[in-house]
Amino acid sequence: MTTKKHFRVALIGAGHIAKQNHLPALRALADRAEVVAICGREATRTHHFAQEQNIPAAFTSLESMLADAQPDILVNCTANNLHYPFTMEALKKGCHVFCEKPPAIWAKEAQEMADLATHQGVFLGYNFQRRQSAAYRLLQKQIVEGTFGEIYHIKADYLRRSGIPGWGNFTNKTIQGGGALIDLGVHLLDLALGLIGYEPPKAVLANTYDHIGKRGGKGLRGSWDGSHFEVEDACFAHINFPSRASVTLSSSFALHRKEAETVQLQIFGTKAGATLYPLEIFTESAGEHMNLQFPHLTEPDHQLENTRAFLDACEGLPSNICNGQQGALLQSILEKIYASAQEN
Structure with a gap:
């Protein structure tokens, strides 16, 4: 029996979506994913979020989080206009990215993200849970x-x-x-x-x-x-x-x-x-x-199953995810x- 890979996961966006959607799903899949860091805009709020959610490390810089926490996966829970820059930064570092919808603000951005993921040999997926x-x-x-x-x-x-x-x-x-x-x-x-x-x-x-x-x-x-x-x-x-x-x-x-x-x-x-x-x-x-x-x-649980599908896709397994x-x-x-x- 093949053992599934265990991923180090970091999140950017210390808000409602991370707390109510992604963290519970990731914790339910703890045999496959470990949440190692969170990044947010405000230091005090982000550190409080990390303590409340038992996340080992908190950052206000994505660059620092990617360098220090060295995640395999970035979950992008930020506002729509930040999907593109943060996703691109993580893809360049060789991370798989699980991004909230919509993909971006502009079609050109979404295509650049998709092309970079292919070039880097990592998976980019979007959180359309209704699938x-x-x-x-x-x-x-x-x-x-x-x-x-x-x-x-x-x-x-x-x-x-x-x-x-x-x-x-x-x-x-x-x-x-x-x-x-x-x-x-x-x-x-x-x-x-x-x-x-x-x-x-x-x-x-x-x-x-x-x-x-x-x-x-x-x-x-x-x-x-x-x-x-x-x-x-x-x-x-x-x-x-x-x-x-x-x-x-x-x-x-x-x-x-x-x-x-x-x-x-x-x-x-x-x-x-x-x-x-x-x-x-x-x-x-x-x-x-x-x-x-x-x-x-x-x-x-749609979020749980979409997170599971994302992890499957990161391993190259069949997956029903965008x-x-x-x-x-x-x-x-x-x-x-x-x-x-x-x-x-």
């Missing part, structure tokens, strides 16, 4: 088995009625790169692309809006200042692919609608269709309509969506 849901994995298997025939359209929705974040940098374009699309819609776009083979697009048509955001106010996720609202509160895009498949993607922080939140993927194929949440397949049998349900699916090249393609589509919206 690890039991329903999505089963849907992938059904596609491979030919249940759907040819998938020709996917409708992807991540919509909130009143969900503009009243904290953090979510409305700052320089730091975030965008709003509802880059924060919410990107998750569903990754899933949709995964079902049609991550094909580069042929054409993209999109619109973005900021009517509610610019107004300012109070919602279900706090209050925000409309005078400092720099991103879109809603985005609607249609993406065509050379295979003639298409994806419509809708995402919103705020939208005048009945439901508080909708997260849904609808798949349309030549032999069957499906919804993902919950997984239900619509097809025909003996000339009659038939709906297939899966009431006994048990959902795993890799560097897929991340670069995803970022290029995001950029095309924003560019199209600017023209319309």
Whole structure:
């Protein structure tokens, strides 16, 4: 039996994502990964975080952490505009990198990251945890088995009625790169692309809006200042692919609608269709309509499974995780969506 490698792991970004997502998953995989250091902007806060989380070393410089702690893996939990510089620095030092989504601010950056990882012979992966849901994995298997025939359209929705974040940098374009699309819609776009083979697009048509955001106010996720609202509160895009498949993607922080939140993927194929949440397949049998349900699916811890998948990929094992090249393609589509919206 082959023994799996034990990795030394360092994190950059001593905040909520590191504490609530990555550290619990890494600790659950302690036989494969050891957290050796944390890096943050503020010395006092970072040292307190390290003590609270029993992390051996704390740094305020990534360069110093990479040199002194000598990790095999860097987990990048920083703001969107810092994904590129910190990931590039770690890749240059020969570290595998597990980066939060989105890949970067610009497509060029994401491609540089992917190319450098390939050149260095290390793995770059992105933390799209929804890939690890039991329903999505089963849907992938059904596609491979030919249940759907040819998938020709996917409708992807991540919509909130009143969900503009009243904290953090979510409305700052320089730091975030965008709003509802880059924060919410990107998750569903990754899933949709995964079902049609991550094909580069042929054409993209999109619109973005900021009517509610610019107004300012109070919602279900706090209050925000409309005078400092720099991103879109809603985005609607249609993406065509050379295979003639298409994806419509809708995402919103705020939208005048009945439901508080909708997260849904609808798949349309030549032999069957499906919804993902919950997984239900619509097809025909003996000339009659038939709906297939899966009431006994048990959902795993998505973050834990995505971390496990990342470690597998670092060892060259089969893995269902968003890799560097897929991340670069995803970022290029995001950029095309924003560019199209600017023209319309």
